[in-house]
Amino acid sequence: MARPKEFDPERALAKAMNLFWSLGYENTSLEALMKEMGIARQSLYDTFGDKRALYLKALAYYRDQTNGQVQKMLNEIPCVTEGFAKLLFGLASETRGQHQRGCLLLSANLQRDPKDAVVRDLLRDNQSRVEAIFLQALARAVKQEELSPKDDLTALARFFVVTIQGMRAMARLKSDKKSLQQVARLALAVFNCRIPH
Amino acid sequence: MARPKEFDPERALAKAMNLFWSLGYENTSLEALMKEMGIARQSLYDTFGDKRALYLKALAYYRDQTNGQVQKMLNEIPCVTEGFAKLLFGLASETRGQHQRGCLLLSANLQRDPKDAVVRDLLRDNQSRVEAIFLQALARAVKQEELSPKDDLTALARFFVVTIQGMRAMARLKSDKKSLQQVARLALAVFNCRIPH
DNA sequence: GTCATTCTGGACTATAAAGTCTAGAATTAC
DNA sequence: GTAATTCTAGACTTTATAGTCCAGAATGAC
Numbered sequence: 001m002a003r004p005k006e007f008d009p010e011r012a013l014a015k016a017m018n019l020f021w022s023l024g025y026e027n028t029s030l031e032a033l034m035k036e037m038g039i040a041r042q043s044l045y046d047t048f049g050d051k052r053a054l055y056l057k058a059l060a061y062y063r064d065q066t067n068g069q070v071q072k073m074l075n076e077i078p079c080v081t082e083g084f085a086k087l088l089f090g091l092a093s094e095t096r097g098q099h100q101r102g103c104l105l106l107s108a109n110l111q112r113d114p115k116d117a118v119v120r121d122l123l124r125d126n127q128s129r130v131e132a133i134f135l136q137a138l139a140r141a142v143k144q145e146e147l148s149p150k151d152d153l154t155a156l157a158r159f160f161v162v163t164i165q166g167m168r169a170m171a172r173l174k175s176d177k178k179s180l181q182q183v184a185r186l187a188l189a190v191f192n193c194r195i196p197h
Numbered sequence: 198m199a200r201p202k203e204f205d206p207e208r209a210l211a212k213a214m215n216l217f218w219s220l221g222y223e224n225t226s227l228e229a230l231m232k233e234m235g236i237a238r239q240s241l242y243d244t245f246g247d248k249r250a251l252y253l254k255a256l257a258y259y260r261d262q263t264n265g266q267v268q269k270m271l272n273e274i275p276c277v278t279e280g281f282a283k284l285l286f287g288l289a290s291e292t293r294g295q296h297q298r299g300c301l302l303l304s305a306n307l308q309r310d311p312k313d314a315v316v317r318d319l320l321r322d323n324q325s326r327v328e329a330i331f332l333q334a335l336a337r338a339v340k341q342e343e344l345s346p347k348d349d350l351t352a353l354a355r356f357f358v359v360t361i362q363g364m365r366a367m368a369r370l371k372s373d374k375k376s377l378q379q380v381a382r383l384a385l386a387v388f389n390c391r392i393p394h
Numbered sequence: 395g396t397c398a399t400t401c402t403g404g405a406c407t408a409t410a411a412a413g414t415c416t417a418g419a420a421t422t423a424c
Numbered sequence: 425g426t427a428a429t430t431c432t433a434g435a436c437t438t439t440a441t442a443g444t445c446c447a448g449a450a451t452g453a454c
Contacts, residue, residue: 006421006431026223027310030412040432041413051412102307109370110299111308113224123370155379158367162380166363170355173306173320182352183359190383193390203401203451227442237402238443248442 009047010061012037016048017058021104024111025055056118062104063126071133080141081191084160088187091167092180102172106165131157147191156190163187206244207258209234213245214255218301221308222252253315259301260323268330277338278388281357285384288364289377299369303362328354344388353387360384 015037019028030051034041048054070087077083094100105126112119134157141147147156167180212234216225227248231238245251267284274280291297302323309316331354338344364377 022311024308024310026308029410041434042415043431045413046430101311106366107307109366110304111221111223113221114219114298120370127367127370152379155376155383158376159380159383162360162363162367164363165366166359166361169303169306169362169366170324170359173317173324179355182349183356186352186356186387189387189390193386226440239403239445240401242443243400 007037007039007043012039012047013054013057013061016054017062017104020055020058021062021101021107024107026111056122059105059108059119059122063122063129067126067129067133070130074133074137079146080137080144081146081188083137084191085184085188087160088163088167088184089181091164091171092177092184094171100171103165103168106168127161130161134160159190160187204234204236204240209236209244210251210254210258213251214259214301217252217255218259218298218304221304223308253319256302256305256316256319260319260326264323264326264330267327271330271334276343277334277341278343278385280334281388282381282385284357285360285364285381286378288361288368289374289381291368297368300362300365303365324358327358331357356387357384 016033019033019036023032030041030044033051033054034044037044039047044054048057073086074080074083077086105123108119109123131154135153138147138151138153138156142149142151142153147153163183167183170183171180213230216230216233220229227238227241230248230251231241234241236244241251245254270283271277271280274283302320305316306320328351332350335344335348335350335353339346339348339350344350360380364380367380368377
């Protein structure tokens with residue numbers, strides 16, 4: 001070993017992630033990344049590879065961070081349906097400042113070249129993970145008799161994935177807290193009614 | 198007047214729109230646009246201005262086309278709630294081939310520079326229009342006693358906007374018809390239950 | 395025919411951005 | 425001190441692509 005790194009790669013990655021999140025891949029220049037991350041060009045290339053590699057690392061980091069938080073919250077909260085409520089109303093409150101950025105992975109999906117299989121696979125994998133987290137929570141809800149065993153948990157999990165994506169997209173356009181709360185309230189109504197076939 | 202245009206500007210615009218829709222703004226090169234639209238560089242610049250102007254025209258065209266279709270369908274169908282069902286299940290079926298492109302305006306929102314006020318305003322305006330169309334349909338639903346006068350129509354309209362955006366985002370990632378149908382079915386359940394406060 | 399306009403096709407320019415390279419200073423282990 | 429590594433700072437190259445320009449042919453109104 002010789003001279004150690006002077007910056008924390010994880011913090012730098014988090015900074016990069018935030019910039020990609022705010023601006024999108026194309027609108028984020030290396031110049032801006034260097035400035036935001038507080039490191040020079042060379043360090044960036046040495047540590048993370050090229051811009052695309054950094055972007056992929058940022059996507060993975062985002063995925064792990066957000067999924068970790070959600071999973072933790074859903075595991076710890078006693079009432080599962082309340083957990084989902086917290087999730088959705090949380091989204092509705094995250095409207096100020098930084099948070100009207102939608103979802104980094106959602107953006108990544110929509111701005112990616114359709115032929116870009118690497119990003120596509122990362123995103124699909126993420127969707128599976130989120131669905132799995134939701135499914136696990138919903139299974140506990142059945143066990144705790146919050147939900148009926150007759151409910152289609154897979155469908156519910158997917159419904160929430162879709163709702164969250166939609167809310168985040170809307171939040172990026174119009175950070176109107178009240179509208180988002182209304183939407184959250186309606187979405188949560190799926191817990192309280194029989195689903196028609 | 199001298200020599201008239203040999204191509205139909207609207208058809209050309211539709212072609213351009215489709216390409217932007219599939220690839221996104223940044224991934225769509227002038228080269229590709231010229232080829233897809235079937236016209237030469239000069240004609241393109243003469244008729245539409247620069248790339249960005251063409252893009253904005255494409256966004257507006259998309260908005261008018263899709264909103265027109267939706268409004269027409271919702272006006273013509275006797276049962277309004279059935280109209281919404283048709284809308285959502287329609288999205289679920291549009292998974293093959295061309296249609297796994299999500300929503301052009303949604304993509305535009307997520308890939309735009311946050312400082313880009315022109316696109317932002319166009320998108321906000323569109324959201325208002327869609328909400329208005331939905332609201333109008335829902336008002337008719339109340340008049341026809343499909344819905345109760347106590348229902349919060351504005352909230353319902355927004356809920357469907359969000360759901361549709363979410364479904365389209367999901368469709369772009371994973372064109373799984375069955376999943377989308379499940380989501381549609383759950384979303385439509387909001388018509389059949391009292392909403393908690 | 396003349397004039398105005400549009401067409402094609404390609405050459406050309408301008409620009410922005412990614413990525414590479416260089417040189418020298420700083421830091422740590424030995 | 426020496427060797428290994430990382431740092432900064434900036435010059436440089438490369439590449440992609442948007443945008444401009446030009447020449448000549450085609451078309452239609454008059």
